[in-house]
Amino acid sequence: MMPRPLLLDLPIDRLPVPNGQGGYRQRQLARWLYQRGARRADAMTDLPAAWRSELEERWRIDPFVRTERFPSADGSVRYLFTLADAQRTEAVFIPYRDRKTVCVSSMVGCPAGCAFCATGALGFGRNLRRGEILAQLLAVAWHEGFAPTELRNVVLMGMGEALLNYDAAVGAVRTMVDPEGLGISLRRVTLSTVGLPNRIRRLAHERLPLVLAVSLHAPDDDTRRRIIPTAHAHPIADIVASLHDWQAAGGRRVTIEYTMLDGVNDALRQADGLAACLEGLVAHVNLIPFNPWRGSGFRSSPAARIDAFARRLERASVPCSVRFSRGRDAGGACGQLALQGAEGRSGEASVAS
Template sequence: MEKKNIREVSPEEMAAFLSVNGEKVFRAKQIEEWIWQKGVQDFEEMTNLPKSSRELLKATYYFDKLLPDCIQTASDGTTKTAWLLNDGNRIESVLIPGNEKYTVCVSSQAGCQLGCRFCATGTLGFKRNLTVGEIVDQVFHARKEAECSSSSLSNIVFMGMGEPLLNYDHVLSAIQRITSEKGLGMSPSRITVSTAGIPAKIRQLADDRVRFNLAVSLHSAKENVRSQLMPVNRAYPLAELAASLIYFVEKTGTRPTFEYLLLHHINDSLEDARALADYCKQFPVKINIIEYNPVEGSEFRHSPDKQRDAFVQFLENRNMVVHIRKSKGKDIDAACGQLANKRKD
């Protein structure tokens, strides 16, 4: 009999399975606590279950767990891990220190199908969506690492490999597990989901009344420039994206964030800043200016500090809420997809 992934079994299914096999039904709750609260990945660690129950589970189910394949730690404490999945695919997560607490950047897909030109993940191509367990596992590992440093995991950002809204059901189910009292009990306000801009899915988020934060990778408010950088813009142009964000704000009352990667001579001129300010007039929004992490062989270059500061000042003079996100892990393969690219066979 082929084994099933235990993290894809509902509590009701587990209760029925235990009943059919002569086990106590209340053990379904114990099993769920071991998996989603304590993050165990070995049936032998479920110590309040009798040996017969553990053997039954072991014979029937498996864990879709992550195995560390390569770990890099930067001088600033940023740690990037390439994880090996059960099927041989690789993903990445990044643990970022700050103010005595940690943020983890997690992946939602193995590879990505959107092909953004500045992103190393796009060169991997799309492999598959991650399971709920594989997503939550990245958070379990990050929490454990933070605790080993006598600290805590305070924030989760879905800004790793893949487009989260193209793995909508699994991402939202993972967030439900992370925020549930039966899971990790984290606040939704500590979670940010970043999208390249899929209007129908942004509207679905609004209809589902999500309580986590939404970030949009914009990178240019000029149609032709954004289409060159992000092919997704050809399918969902700026006007369509704006309409979905207006809908999102009206439904949720939440202010989204624009992620804007500054690329020298591409999108960092005052004319680009003016286009961005005009685009942002349509809805309340925060702007994160991101420093570019160079990728080997890339055509793009880091925007000089003087150019960056002029860009930011232009926006602030027009009452935009702007934050400069300093690049972390500069002395490791910090750009998304770099490490997994190097580890691929």
């Protein structure tokens, strides 16, 4: 039997309402979905009973048939979701003081195949729908027990290359930042890409000045091709040119993601090369110590080398930070998402639904 369609797939102004009733009813339904976090239409007590029953009968809100939680000792929680077609995807909840961040996936697996990324090693399952991306945020709020409006930051940095699932990812961002939706500030939504120049230029014209994070990971094409297959099609010069276009069209400062891989991309001459390719761009570099996963064949650069690399960039006036990922012991850190169940993990899975 086909599952009922997903309400969250629809833009707010296309939510189904009783005949002839438009905006007000759609906003009322959106508030229940995205602000009060209703998981079923039955719970939407101030909607007319007939409409509620119709919503309950014809539509779904929660697309996940199973949700598993893997808490990390550092307070973050990896979520493993199983969809109706048995495909699985993941999100990571990262609380910090009163700031709640969720890292969401845009795909099942990923076709980009970056060599240092456990998701890339899985291959590509399928694109997630707009509603399946949004539902990850709601599911974290449902299971952690807070209202979705308490979410402060969203990063589309989980499984998948968001710009290859363009319409669903951009549509989901629109609902995230809509005041009738989750109401999250655009400055607090980060979209990560492996660097696809045409898609970056297209995004520049969406009038969505979110934070763009580009996974560069190397300062020269030869090194980059060794670790990122898409680098064969997209030289660094093209990516950087598209980032200049992004900023010329009003885009904010970009974040350059750079995973520190021992003996691969961490020499001081490579820091100089990175500074040279970013010249003229308003950019901040995040240096990410590699998070290990079984069979990767990579090691993180030692702390002293990361430090020296950072100092070299700073000397060239390139702002940078060293970012330690949360959730390593739960398989939820940057580059580790690989659909692991409870086996081999320190935290025990709890089945949440």
